[in-house]
Amino acid sequence: MTSILAILRESWLSLRAEWLFKGVMGLNVLVIVAYASIGFDANGISLFYGLTHIESEFIYAGSPMSRTLYLGIYSAFIVNMWLAWAASILALISTSSIFPSFLSAGAVELVVSRPTRRSTIFFVKYAGGLLFVVLQVSVFTLGAFLAAGWRVDAWDPAIFLAIPIITLFYSYLFCVNVLVGVITRSTLIALLATLLFWFSSFSVRTADDIMSQFSYRLDATVERTEARVAELDEETSEAEAAGDELDAEDAAHWAVGPQAAMDRARKAQSQLAPWAAIISGVRTVLPETARTLGLLHRALERNTDTTLMDLMSGAAFDDEDEPPRKLSEEEEAQARHMEKEEEIPAWSIILKSLVFEAVILIVALIIFRRRDF
């Protein structure tokens, strides 16, 4: 325990000495101040602590939509854009040097020659690297919690889920950073390799999402044309039964187009299937960065009737008495995709990603343990 505390304290001292750590902490405070500047009054939304005002008949102080909007801004924009992208890149720049510096000649001998086991040193050093994110997100989340409580009276402890979720997300990238750092002992190569990995996994995920949405769209096309063809077939049968040959011919004529569209959609489905399987297979072995971040969104929207997506699509403002609007094929495909994503259990997202992280860390540990310094 003494050695673990010593390594963690060393990690803290090294972070404290980094100007980037202080810089990112300052930026965190600025983002929270900006977030807290959004407020609601009886007539709508106030911005910049009341300097600007947007009138709204739906979103105002005390309305359920104001809460959805405020927490949605936090989970979908601030967490996704700032914490998951900008702050994570800055964190990577800052922490990429941890292992290469520690493994540099003259420094590593002083540490690995101690009675502490190399595996303990490795894992505590790894945890020390994550400390950067834990501390940054903790301060950030506390600010967001206070802002949400003040602005929309949402004293929701789920806001603090950002701490483990962002840390998990960051750890998927940091483990790759550590592996490359252990192999090459170069900060620059470790950083570039991590960014490349991040970009690759982002590309695979985006490709998989596009494939999946395209597939749902084809499903919707097939279903809709099937229904239309069946409808026209019925009309033809009815016209034939009634002896109205003209109507029967007309209905049969109109069925040709949907039938062809259905055939094209089925053909496209069969052509798409092997590619979709390959991309999906590649995604399976990669950590679920976006889905992990999405867990926070899920948690914050668990008790609301209206989602941020409803607000953004305008569905939240539809008249409840009117029948629901018929969705376009694209909208339906998107809705199905979202629905499927929501159905994926949180444990499966986290477990799959942790398996990836564990494999990478085990490889890095084996190299570190066997290495001569």
Add this chain to the structure above:
Amino acid sequence: MSHVIELTDVHKTFGRKVLALRGVSMHVDQGQIFCLLGPNGAGKSTLVKILMTVIHASRLSGTMLGHPIGHKPTLRRVGYLPEHHRFPPYMTAEQALHYYGGLSHIRRPERVRRIAEKLDLVGMTAWRSHKVGTFSKGMQQRLGLAQALLADPELLLLDEPTDGVDPVGRREIRDLLHHLRREGRTILINSHILAELESICDQLAVVVKGRVAMEGTLEELTCGGLRWVVQWRGADVDSLAFEVEREGDLRTVSLPNASDEDVQAVIDAVRGAGGIVTSVQEFRESLEDLFMRALKDADDLDGAVPGAVQGKVSKAT
């Protein structure tokens, strides 16, 4: 006398071709200052790093403080100062010692006491709250000694301990080593500065090309190099069985491994021939002479390159 370190047939190969150690066998006795000598690349630092588990041996049999080499808990009783060590520059001297003390499993209250004691011992108390990054090479070296001593070790392994230290500091380090020996600690020093080692060394080993070329006490190893030198003016003495050097009127004869009687016979012969004896001196081989002799012997055996050996690795290693 018990052996604090006992090594048999240590091999280390880097990659497939660099044979850094080729069957090193040696022992270090308790309470001794043991000097490990050798040219650059001979494998001295590799050997020390193997003892400290920084490097894994390709083949090894041996013990340190009664436990197999690589037994991590034993390292609590060992202090180590690596060559060209680098402390985290953002730490103060005190924080650095807390860090390394913690890694050596020394509890905080004990650490606080020992840190004050060791900083005082190496003359760094006034700098305890200064960042290590601002320290000179000599100060870093002193701090390195303090961290090596922090665990109150029974065995100290020092790799170039006086590197970068000024003459006053070197003297202080020598005194400190004598003091530690008097306390019964065993010290293994790896250094190039032979003149410094000569005054403190009890036992030594010369490592050349990954092998121990010589091992023993300084006295044992240099007695083979004992010689008498007789100088006189005047007459040539033809009856001497030794080669006589002439420089003007001065004659010099060197008598390797000569007994007192042999020397007396030479003096008698010179005086009998009318020469005037001006000096009779006993010379013992210096550490530098010894070192050069070991290198030469190894070169005669293995070829001219003194450092690590490149070659194919046999299955045995």
